[in-house]
Amino acid sequence: MIRVVVQSEPIDIAAEHAAAEQADAGAVASFTGLVRGDDGVTELALEHYPGATERALTKLCEQAVARWSLAGATVVHRVGPMVPGDRVVFVATTARHRGAALEACAFLIDRLKTGAPFWKREQRGAAATWVEARDSDAAAAERWR
């Protein structure tokens, strides 16, 4: 069961986690990314490529399901303006055993960072800057090849 959502509304962890749980699979791993407010960021805006984003995320979920025999994979990504503390992304993986769920969850967030068309713009008061891609993200994505 694959669930991919790109939305401007806040992410509802309770509903998404409950949807990811399955009584015939004992393990759910999740990762949640939050807007950090400790470096002066007052607002974060997320832009994306409608259509291509959902395609890319669905393909990543399909890869994870096949590689770790998952019972389910969920990616919910928020777009538009956000403030510190807001949830940017929620990834959940459901499997019979914890090893598969935990590994697949790490795979999905690592690959999403470099493989899905989202762009972050940070606002610090009046100044806006587009976030630069990080070499460490490319390296993290690469370790799953």
Add this chain to the structure above:
Amino acid sequence: MIRVVVQSEPIDIAAEHAAAEQADAGAVASFTGLVRGDDGVTELALEHYPGATERALTKLCEQAVARWSLAGATVVHRVGPMVPGDRVVFVATTARHRGAALEACAFLIDRLKTGAPFWKREQRGAAATWVEARDSDAAAAERWR
């Protein structure tokens, strides 16, 4: 911030996850274990060693916080009778970066499995059996040494 709870009430993911989130730490990883119902289990009863359990879980959380410089670690473990689909355990780790949160989350659930005094009794209709410890769990715990 360490939160350790052993309770007979259902685990409230929304409240626990929200409590684990911190605006100055961008990453929350979690693991949830569910009662599996696909092998005929009708009820699962969890027994524990009051006092010693909380001590063991708190010590594991302290180790994780120190090793991965976490902003927070949460373990909520349910005890008493449960049915398939119920949440047995919820582990959450909060950190500045996803790598630390994901690794520490895997550490906590692996070590909890062999290092905290809980015992599972499975009920299949009228027949009750105590779950045997698994070698694979001992191996998983050992890889963090």
Add this chain to the structure above:
Amino acid sequence: MRIDLLYFAWVREAIGTGAETVEVPDDVTTVATLIDWLVTRSDGHASALRDRARLRAAVDQVFVDHDASIVGAREVAIFPPVTGG
């Protein structure tokens, strides 16, 4: 050849639009030659597309390298390295 072009993030801001439909000459057959041709269209294009190493592209919503063909494509997107998650 008629193609829909999409721009995102600072590429969009520098060009001044997120989408345009263009009629490209016949010798524009790859992402790289498309970019070479686009920089001649305006100062905004020239500025946005100056540093090729910082540009990524998708042809019909599939991520590709700069030497990928655009012949027959309906939609080509040009954008910076992605920063989601």
Add this chain to the structure above:
Amino acid sequence: MRIDLLYFAWVREAIGTGAETVEVPDDVTTVATLIDWLVTRSDGHASALRDRARLRAAVDQVFVDHDASIVGAREVAIFPPVTGG
């Protein structure tokens, strides 16, 4: 020496109680010698504690090996390998 004993899971069921307070002889100084002495107390004890390799122990709530000292301990727990999570 007076010690509170706690039993869990099938050890508790086989002994028939989860807790008892005992007065142990002076030569009972380790978990191993405590178990040796306990098996003489009843058929339930003998049956529950027969297979030493399947028994784990904690002294004053700290997990220990069978050769650990119990001298001065207030509480000793004996139980099967744990199966939480």
